[in-house]
Amino acid sequence: MRRVAIIGVGMSRFGELWERSFRDIVISAGTEAIEDANLEGREIEAMYVGNMSGGRFLAQEHIAALIADYSGLASINIPSIRVEAGDASGGVALKEAYIAVASGIHDIVIAAGAEKVTDVGSAMEIMNSSIDQEWEAFHGATLASLYAMMARFHMHEYGSTEEDLAKISVKNHRNAVHNPKAQFRREISVEAVLSSPYVAEPLKVLDSAPISDGASVIILASEDVARKYTDTPVFIDSIVQSSDYFALQNREDVLEMRSVRVATRKALKLARCELRDIGVFEMHDSFTITEMLLYENVGIAEKGKGHELVREGEVELGGRTPVNPSGGLKACGHAVGATGIRQAAEIALQLRGDAGKRQVDAERGMVVNVGGTGATAVVSVFRR
């Protein structure tokens, strides 16, 4: 297996992009990444596309070949592969692209993620297709209500509060102010979060990531090829995908995301480093409780103590373990299939020193991308 580096990143703005088509946002992100990598489109040998629900959002399946064509790459007949794993689709696409380069099959590969959600009405209903239709949704559960149960349980068992969760949202909004691609570039107050309407008690509108339009693209290359294109390659030291019981009810402990625990342990081992070596994190905050549970399951907090990290400010930009300098899913935006790629792009910018006013000084970064309530997790370690 060869070492693999990120040589280019690009992304569209995230948000409600009513005036732009799916193709349009993907192409703009791709063009930015290709310019960033300083290469020609024709040098790309394969493409992996994370997309959750083109079939339902756009009535369009077979979307990877479509994107290859609209990127001008049909003329060179590259393989283009869509992968899907709920909101971990982007992370899984990145992993498959990584394998394609690490294995020696391809030298330069695109990992893209994209979702266009504003063209149909029932985005929340479609998001619920990432949970178990027969054993969860059929009985009235939604993605939000499952996370709400986890939040309730955490509050009951460990004494976390709605205010703790609110502070995660406030932090992510504060970070997003400095992210030109973010959907919500404005600060919000704890009071604003606490007074926003419940989506599924105790989770409120402002505990919940938006469902956004957006695309993000990363260009990967083998180490030797990467050196030709950039002086600031960011290496993917490891990227590990893992699974868990699909329905929440089948897990021994609903606060234990075993997919995340297993993937984190393996990712650190493959990257030959410890958690304390990681200086910056992007973690999947589909809801504020998701981010807090990830603190515990990744291991930057002990079990039942995620909220203490929040109270102590450790996860802030100036803290010991900064989480979501981009603004996270909550404030940068959650363009479902794009999210795993967007998270990795943020870490690449951070490690290259290109993150502007949200810059963290770090040698290594970690991304945690989660599908649904954790049936899929992708954890990756990056190094400059």
Add this chain to the structure above:
Amino acid sequence: MRRVAIIGVGMSRFGELWERSFRDIVISAGTEAIEDANLEGREIEAMYVGNMSGGRFLAQEHIAALIADYSGLASINIPSIRVEAGDASGGVALKEAYIAVASGIHDIVIAAGAEKVTDVGSAMEIMNSSIDQEWEAFHGATLASLYAMMARFHMHEYGSTEEDLAKISVKNHRNAVHNPKAQFRREISVEAVLSSPYVAEPLKVLDSAPISDGASVIILASEDVARKYTDTPVFIDSIVQSSDYFALQNREDVLEMRSVRVATRKALKLARCELRDIGVFEMHDSFTITEMLLYENVGIAEKGKGHELVREGEVELGGRTPVNPSGGLKACGHAVGATGIRQAAEIALQLRGDAGKRQVDAERGMVVNVGGTGATAVVSVFRR
């Protein structure tokens, strides 16, 4: 890159399986494959699942993690990846699984394909999501009508007839009689095809593959591991995916499937053999014209002479280049995301000598799996 072998195959029956659920058919195919390979489920290290449209057929995305769970593999947290490329989803899943083993990342990997289509009403409409929504479907085109245009053009340019196409359907039905998993195990006559109603002139109901329920599973292992489990490994000598312009209108020649041509050339080169070394083929006959165009684009017929192969009986079971001994998509059934895996499973059975009364004597076999009108193609070469 290591050599990769098929050590087990399994499949559900194909057809209208009203009384069986998606999970049920996948698990039954998986169980058969695991028994065929003579291993324990726990030895499986990763899973790739080809599925076109779980989101629309079942309101269920994130389907790979769900299948991992229902296979009893959530307890070992394996990565499970859904890939989608229209009706080439299965072929792409097999290719990604192949890479995962060839690269050395995993030793034993499942490649599965599955589709459950009878639970909703608009299967044809969903199938049309494999063509371009903005530039084809919006203007009234359907998958059938695009292939009908190709058929018309071939008839006009090269003198093929509706009877030639009918004979392809008749051949595939004849072969399926000997396939216990086939949806239509009965012969039909040329007259029956010719008198069946038009779907899109000149294509008729009996020129068209059904849209079926079904699942197919293949277990892959590295060569050294494979030797421990079986005396009859079937090697994947190559598997190549390629793309073409998405919408038919953008191709220079609508009868030229460049994705197929490019993938075939590369697959033969990687497998270090010539087309004449291939003794048995499974080709994507979503419509009879699809199969006939594949003769030409794979190269077993010259351009414009696909119908001559039919007239001369070369593609029959006893012919020089037997195509679709399984019955093909037309008669074995087309469980969209399963098809690419099912085709490969048939070739594995053929090369192992386990194909019963439809047995062809061959050392090498080839599978051609196509997405939509050819925007994606996967071509693979197998050897006993």
